[in-house]
Amino acid sequence: MGMDLYSSSPTAWAVWDGANEHLLAIYGFSIIELVKQNPKQKTIHFSGIKGQAIRQCYIDMTYDTMDKDGNVKTLPLFADINNRTPKYTFSHPSGLLFTTQFMQIALVITEKAAFDNMHSKDLVQPNCAFASHSLREYSALASIADVLPVSSLVDVVFYRGITMQHAMECDAHNRSNYAMCAVNPSCISKTFNEVALHEVVEVIAHHSNVLLEIVIMLRCNFGSQYVCTGDLLALQSLMNVLNYLKKENIDIQKTYSVDRVKETLQEIVDNCIKAAHQKQEADDGYIVLKCGFTTIPLPGIDVPFHSQYLWAGVMPF
Numbered sequence: 090m091g092m093d094l095y096s097s098s099p100t101a102w103a104v105w106d107g108a109n110e111h112l113l114a115i116y117g118f119s120i121i122e123l124v125k126q127n128p129k130q131k132t133i134h135f136s137g138i139k140g141q142a143i144r145q146c147y148i149d150m151t152y153d154t155m156d157k158d159g160n161v162k163t164l165p166l167f168a169d170i171n172n173r174t175p176k177y178t179f180s181h182p183s184g185l186l187f188t189t190q191f192m193q194i195a196l197v198i199t200e201k202a203a204f205d206n207m208h209s210k211d212l213v214q215p216n217c218a219f220a221s222h223s224l225r226e227y228s229a230l231a232s233i234a235d236v237l238p239v240s241s242l243v244d245v246v247f248y249r250g251i252t253m254q255h256a257m258e259c260d261a262h263n264r265s266n267y268a269m270c271a272v273n274p275s276c277i278s279k280t281f282n283e284v285a286l287h288e289v290v291e292v293i294a295h296h297s298n299v300l301l302e303i304v305i306m307l308r309c310n311f312g313s314q315y316v317c318t319g320d321l322l323a324l325q326s327l328m329n330v331l332n333y334l335k336k337e338n339i340d341i342q343k344t345y346s347v348d349r350v351k352e353t354l355q356e357i358v359d360n361c362i363k364a365a366h367q368k369q370e371a372d373d374g375y376i377v378l379k380c381g382f383t384t385i386p387l388p389g390i391d392v393p394f395h396s397q398y399l400w401a402g403v404m405p406f
Contacts, residue, residue: 090124090186091199100209101202104239108198111240116247117143118179124195127184134176144174152252166251182262190250192389197228197246201239204232222305223394253392253399260375265391267300267398268378269318272327276383277335286315289330292358297365299323304395317384318393321376322365328381329361335382 094101109121117133117140135144150166170177185191207213221229227246231237237245259265274286287303294301301319317327333339334357369376378386393399 090195091202092124094199094202094206095121098202098206098209101206104202104205105198107239108194108201108243112194112243112247114139115143115146115244120191120194120198120243123185123191127186129182129184130178130180131185132176132178135174144170144172144177147177148172150248150251152255166255180263182264187389187391188250188263189254189390189392190247193224193246193250194243196224197231197242198239200225200228201232201242204228250392253394262375264375266321266375267319267391267393268321268324269304269316269387269390269394270324270328270378271385271387272303272315272317272331273313273383274315274331275313277331278338281334283313283315288354289358290317290327292354293323293326293330293362294319296355296358297323297326297362300393300396300398301327302393302396304393316387318396321378322362322369324378324384324386325365325368325376326358326362328378328384329364330358331383332381333357333361 091101091105095105096102105121109119112118112120117135118131122128123131133143133147134140147167147170148165151163152166153161153163167177179185179188179191181188186195204213219229219233224246227237227242227249231239231242254265272286274281274283283306290301290303297320299320299322301317301323303315304318305316307314307316317324339357365376380386
């Protein structure tokens with residue numbers, strides 16, 4: 090992730106080094122180490138004057154929440170860190186790059202480094218229009234608008250990731266039950282369009298009774314692509330359904346009458362949800378998503394960004 094450019098471009102190296110130096114000084118971890126090694130654990134020690142300052146940074150990180158009576162309360166993001174805490178350990182069984190807060194720092198540094206490298210070689214046309222979305226808005230503010238120094242960029246992205254991660258319930262291994270995946274419906278058939286995908290997603294969400302939403306729609310010259318987010322069970326069911334439609338060469342809109350579309354789709358969805366439950370049991374309760382004919386899981390994202398699940402946390406952030 091950006092390490093080839095880091096090794097070959099002095100400009101990219103400067104971006105990574107600046108971000109890394111700041112993160113080490115303020116939060117006690119090296120993002121370069123995490124990218125190169127993807128360790129399953131990283132312990133931050135709070136000994137000495139520097140360690141005490143780092144500990145205070147974690148203590149000072151807070152978030153706002155609203156109780157059932159509508160009262161806003163400010164709570165610590167790291168409730169288990171206090172003035173006597175000697176150390177704190179981040180962990181994930183697949184490696185820390187599979188946690189949102191670290192993966193997203195690595196992503197924005199990679200993008201900032203790539204942009205600055207292109208700019209240094211006069212490959213960025215002046216006065217052009219640029220567009221960005223979600224996490225990339227921060228990359229754009231730092232790179233194109235040049236209003237965020239790299240230290241502020243990694244600060245806000247780390248805080249954003251921790252805030253969103255805090256909204257997730259995690260298991261004993263620090264794994265959330267949510268993910269995101271890219272979907273290209275045109276791989277199923279020429280007539281399987283956005284309307285058909287929406288219908289499949291809605292039926293799965295209704296029948297599985299867990300979160301599944303289309304949260305990003307991208308239209309470009311070579312077609313349309315989408316990003317879905319939700320519960321791992323629902324995303325596995327989505328892959329199962331789309332795989333089945335592809336393998337069996339079923340064109341729901343063309344093969345069946347309008348009256349039979351929903352009934353037939355429900356039958357397929359029910360069978361695919363059962364298969365997802367079986368996979369969940371086989372995987373000891375935690376589904377590991379894999380690529381399908383039309384779906385590609387987005388590694389390192391275990392938060393359902395842009396979904397209704399996170400609405401309550403958007404305004405405080």
